[in-house]
Amino acid sequence: MNLAKFLLLALFASTAALSGCTALPRSGPDDAAVEKQASVRVTTEGRKVGIDYILVDINKTILPSFQQPAATSIRDSFGGGRGGPPDVPLGIGDTVQVSIFEAQAGGLFIPTEAGSRPGNYITLPSQSIDRSGTLTVPYAGRIVAAGRPKEQVEREIEEKLSNRAIEPQVVITTVNGRSSEVAVLGDVAKAGKFEVTSAGERVLDLISEAGGISAPSIETYVTLQRRGKSGTISYDKLQTTPAENIYASPGDTILVNRERRTYTVYGAAGLNGRFDFEETKLTLGEALGKAGGLLDARADPGQVFLYRKVSRKTMQGLSIDTSRFVGEDIPVIFRANMRDPGSFFAVQQFAMQDKDIIYISNADSVEVVKFLNVLNSVTSNTSGAVTDAVDGRDAAKRIFRN
Numbered sequence: 001m002n003l004a005k006f007l008l009l010a011l012f013a014s015t016a017a018l019s020g021c022t023a024l025p026r027s028g029p030d031d032a033a034v035e036k037q038a039s040v041r042v043t044t045e046g047r048k049v050g051i052d053y054i055l056v057d058i059n060k061t062i063l064p065s066f067q068q069p070a071a072t073s074i075r076d077s078f079g080g081g082r083g084g085p086p087d088v089p090l091g092i093g094d095t096v097q098v099s100i101f102e103a104q105a106g107g108l109f110i111p112t113e114a115g116s117r118p119g120n121y122i123t124l125p126s127q128s129i130d131r132s133g134t135l136t137v138p139y140a141g142r143i144v145a146a147g148r149p150k151e152q153v154e155r156e157i158e159e160k161l162s163n164r165a166i167e168p169q170v171v172i173t174t175v176n177g178r179s180s181e182v183a184v185l186g187d188v189a190k191a192g193k194f195e196v197t198s199a200g201e202r203v204l205d206l207i208s209e210a211g212g213i214s215a216p217s218i219e220t221y222v223t224l225q226r227r228g229k230s231g232t233i234s235y236d237k238l239q240t241t242p243a244e245n246i247y248a249s250p251g252d253t254i255l256v257n258r259e260r261r262t263y264t265v266y267g268a269a270g271l272n273g274r275f276d277f278e279e280t281k282l283t284l285g286e287a288l289g290k291a292g293g294l295l296d297a298r299a300d301p302g303q304v305f306l307y308r309k310v311s312r313k314t315m316q317g318l319s320i321d322t323s324r325f326v327g328e329d330i331p332v333i334f335r336a337n338m339r340d341p342g343s344f345f346a347v348q349q350f351a352m353q354d355k356d357i358i359y360i361s362n363a364d365s366v367e368v369v370k371f372l373n374v375l376n377s378v379t380s381n382t383s384g385a386v387t388d389a390v391d392g393r394d395a396a397k398r399i400f401r402n
Contacts, residue, residue: 053331054320058284058346065314066334067349069281074203074224075244077231085200086249090145090153090172091179092129098137099123099171100161107166108139126175139164150174182248184210186256187220202245204238206254215258218280223255224248263352265291267360268299277352284336285347287358294338294360301338303361308332308353 035041044050056062090096101121102110110120129135133146135153140160145153154170161168181193182201189211194201203224207213213220213235220235226249235256238244248254261277270292284306288294294301309329315322322330334350336343 051331052324053333054315054322055333055335056318056320058334058336058343058350060346062318063346063349065318067351069351069353070311072221072231072233072237073244074222074231074233074238075241075246077229078224078226078246085198085247087149088177088180088196088198088250089147089149090129090174091177091250092131092133092146093178094129094145094174094180095126095176095178096129096135096145097123097126097173097175098135098157099173100137100157100165101169101171102165103167108161108164108168110166129179137161146179180250182206182250182252182254184254184256187213187215187258188256189214196248196250200247202247203254204245206248207256210256213256219258219261219277221257221259223257225253225255226251259354261354263287263354263356263358265358265360267358268295268362268366269293269358269360270295277354282352283348284350284352284358285344287352287356288347291358298362298366300361300363304336304338305359305361306334306336306350307357307359308334 099121100109102108103120105111105120107120109122124137127135129145133144134142135145136142137157137160140157143153143156143160150172154172157170158168161170177195177197180196182196183193184206185191188207191210194206194209196206201209203222207222217235217239221232222235222238223230223232224246233244262274263277263282264274265272265287269288272291275287275290282290288304294304310332312322312325312328312330315330315332336347336350338344338347
């Protein structure tokens with residue numbers, strides 16, 4: 001007879017003789033009562049969650065792929081800022097002034113009696129490009145301006161006035177470029193809309209115009225939204241990687257957000273709960289240290305697990321078959337064997353990521369001690385109720401079943 005069967009029989013023998021009305025302590029219904037009295041049960045065989053995952057042991061082979069936090073990029077979404085700044089055409093809502101020069105007085109706009117004066121020109125009243133995208137110039141009519149460079153609109157006005165004005169030349173000045181604004185929002189000192197010019201303003205230039213970031217740089221992320229697409233990058237990487245600091249385009253939205261980086265620890269650790277990265281990069285070894293390390297009396301050092309979703313590309317780079325998984329992010333459980341002295345070097349190189357979960361399993365001996373404590377509690381109470389004996393029997397069955 002093995003030890004498990006012996007202990008189970010000992011429990012049954014001792015609980016069968018119990019009598020009296022004293023009940024074992026309990027704060028509410030047990031799991032068996034909850035399941036029994038449910039009107040409808042939605043479950044799976046073996047109560048399995050049904051989420052497939054990959055189990056990867058942390059070793060020197062995989063470390064190069066996980067020594068740095070996951071990369072983020074806006075260059076990959078919008079291009080690497082090659083070439084000059086983007087064109088800034090006129091647009092609906094822009095306020096412009098149109099100045100018309102003539103070669104001499106006596107033409108269409110400069111009367112003969114005006115005589116000689118510096119610069120024979122007139123400036124028309126400021127006007128906004130209307131919803132149809134046009135502006136109005138006397139004797140030239142309505143001119144389509146929205147979406148066109150100023151130089152092109154100037155040439156068209158000159159052509160339409162050439163048979164009435166004396167060698168006309170036109171200059172358009174943007175008073176207020178509403179269509180060429182970029183919104184900078186979020187954790188900046190002065191959120192608002194800022195105009196981009198033909199000189200070219202990059203993402204960091206516009207964040208600077210908004211007064212800079214108002215949160216720790218290591219916890220700050222910048223998202224660029226443009227025509228239905230978006231890309232995100234950490235502020236630190238944006239500062240140190242010039243290729244990521246791309247030109248902004250009219251109509252862009254720049255979101256600056258602080259993301260509180262945390263990880264969670266469960267199981268046989270000194271402390272359980274949620275922990276902040278704080279203003280630092282963190283490795284698995286440091287994360288375990290912040291949580292008080294492994295409990296000597298409970299933990300199985302060979303079963304330290306880290307739960308994370310990893311990109312399909314990264315897993316394929318390790319020659320791992322990902323064909324049974326759907327989507328780009330794959331659930332992975334990393335396991336560290338802290339019984340191996342070399343693992344202490346490995347966990348100091350394995351980078352933590354935001355929202356990682358660490359679980360430290362109990363040693364097998366702890367489960368045996370738990371059962372013996374239950375057995376001792378039942379057998380020492382000679383006045384326990386028969387109901388408690390039955391509950392103890394069912395609990396023991398579940399222990400050995402699991």
